[in-house]
Amino acid sequence: MLVLVLLALGSTVVLAEGRPLSATLTGAAEVPGPGDLDGSGTATITLNQGQGEVCFEITVSGILLPATGAHIHAAPAGIAGPVVVPLTPPDASGTSSGCVTGVDPDLIKAIRQNPSDYYANVHNADFPGGAVRGQLSK
Template sequence: MIKKSVLCAAILIAPFMATPALASIDTYTAFLYGSNETGGGDTDGFGVATVLIDNAALTVSWSIMANNIELPLTGAHIHAAAAGVNGPVIVDFSGSLTGSRLYDADLASITPMNPTSFYVNLHNASFPAGAIRGQLQYVGTAMAPVPEPETYALMLGGLGAIGLLVRRRQAARG
């Protein structure tokens, strides 16, 4: 009887002992100004972009606030280049101020060690080469819990074992 009680207690406690993995989400910001554009941008325009790179889910998410520039946007991107230099597009935001998309190989080049080697810029009809622009700055890494399949399997196994014990007990009584 004591063995069954200990086994039952262990099965009940086991799912709560499993700890979920933590996802690493790197956060970057860019302060956007027309004066940062090479070749000239919208001098009245300004904004801020927040970029989240989730290294576990392999996604990039962004939220951009833009002021005093003409909308709609004709483009929004992250480019690879230092301040004052134009560079190739690394991440295409499809002209959207907010969104999320799957991670691609080029995104892996953005790391907390080199964020200023990349910039965000917004394009519109009046400024097709870029209305406002800003270099990325690393803000920090957030650790978010990610449920693991093993945790759920352990929990389901424990519930199944409890069910078997209850069934055996009822069969022994009946």
């Protein structure tokens, strides 16, 4: 009986950690900005604290592609912050996806608890400081 309870609890933890966060990416949100005002996109970020893993799917349009960089940064809206998780930038089709391993579990916990204190952004040759950006949200 105890084993079944522990298995059930373990499954609950994995599901809770695997809940995705999202961001709506726009050029107007870039700081300092603006970024590419024609650009838009979405980012879905899935945090797996127990595995030290951050998985992502990014789709962008209206910007010069392929992108040159994509990241999760630490900063609330209106402030530029440091890169905390590097992501694979979108290719010529405007998409990228994958998982970053070896991410500090404490950082993953902080992002999960306060997603609006973090943002995703995508850089390109026209906007090396950032073409589109969006705060993470639950």
